[in-house]
Amino acid sequence: MRPTIVAANWKMNKTLQEGKLLTLEIMSWLRAHQREDLKLILLPSFIHLTTIHSLLTTELPLELGAQNCHEKLSGAFTGEVSSAMLVSAGAKYVLVGHSERRICYQEQKEILASKVSIALEAGMQPIFCCGERLQERESNAQDAYIETQLLEGLFHLSAAQIEQVIIAYEPVWAIGTGKTPDTKDIKEMQKSIRAAIAKYYSREIAEEIKVLYGGSCNAKNAKEFISIEGVDGVLVGNASLQATDFLQLLDAVCH
Numbered sequence: 001m002r003p004t005i006v007a008a009n010w011k012m013n014k015t016l017q018e019g020k021l022l023t024l025e026i027m028s029w030l031r032a033h034q035r036e037d038l039k040l041i042l043l044p045s046f047i048h049l050t051t052i053h054s055l056l057t058t059e060l061p062l063e064l065g066a067q068n069c070h071e072k073l074s075g076a077f078t079g080e081v082s083s084a085m086l087v088s089a090g091a092k093y094v095l096v097g098h099s100e101r102r103i104c105y106q107e108q109k110e111i112l113a114s115k116v117s118i119a120l121e122a123g124m125q126p127i128f129c130c131g132e133r134l135q136e137r138e139s140n141a142q143d144a145y146i147e148t149q150l151l152e153g154l155f156h157l158s159a160a161q162i163e164q165v166i167i168a169y170e171p172v173w174a175i176g177t178g179k180t181p182d183t184k185d186i187k188e189m190q191k192s193i194r195a196a197i198a199k200y201y202s203r204e205i206a207e208e209i210k211v212l213y214g215g216s217c218n219a220k221n222a223k224e225f226i227s228i229e230g231v232d233g234v235l236v237g238n239a240s241l242q243a244t245d246f247l248q249l250l251d252a253v254c255h
């Protein structure tokens with residue numbers, strides 16, 4: 001069975017107390033619903049990981065990830081957080097290549113490729129974000145643009161390594177804007193992502209790899225997205241921040 005993945009990217013939101021409260025509400029929803037076909041991943045701030053991790057219990061399908069990691073193993077990088085630190089704080093996943101990091105922090109291909117490798121070495125599964133900007137979508141250049149992002153950020157990995165990666169297709173123009181692509185475009189894009197993986201690795205790996213959709217996903221549209229063939233789940237920003245919104249989204253996904 002392929003579980004539906006719902007990953008919640010809290011970004012730079014939530015105090016520790018708010019994060020704990022939200023986690024406890026999500027945990028009671030999970031206890032009440034007992035869904036074995038669902039896997040939740042919370043992506044809080046670095047400094048919340050340890051505390052939130054201490055709330056989790058293994059019988060609930062709820063795991064933790066980080067929003068970023070450093071591209072080097074360790075060393076004199078004041079203010080940075082390494083993958084090994086994240087693993088020791090309970091993170092099993094880490095976002096790499098989110099468009100906010102690509103745009104606001106100029107994270108380039110070499111850095112992203114290195115983050116992916118370092119995260120895997122430390123034992124985390126990278127959630128690698130890719131997505132076209134409006135200009136590529138308008139000129140119908142999205143497939144080539146995303147293949148390049150995958151090539152530069154991921155395709156240095158071995159076959160065994162790439163199987164550990166989750167890919168999140170997040171069109172930049174859909175993030176935080178309330179705009180979303182047509183379901184047919186998302187279906188085409190997950191196909192195109194899998195075709196690129198088949199080209200560089202194998203058809204089997206292309207079929208096995210998990211592909212999520214992200215960008216203005218909410219309780220109203222989540223079910224539609226997860227029902228698209230080849231879409232394994234969603235990466236949610238804004239709609240994961242308030243318990244009412246997020247639990248409604250989970251309800252929608254499960255009905």
Ligand code: PGA
Pocket residue numbers: 009170174175176177214215216217235236237238239
């Ligand atoms: P959004 O963010 O759901 O607020 O559009 C998604 C993301 O940035 O991963």
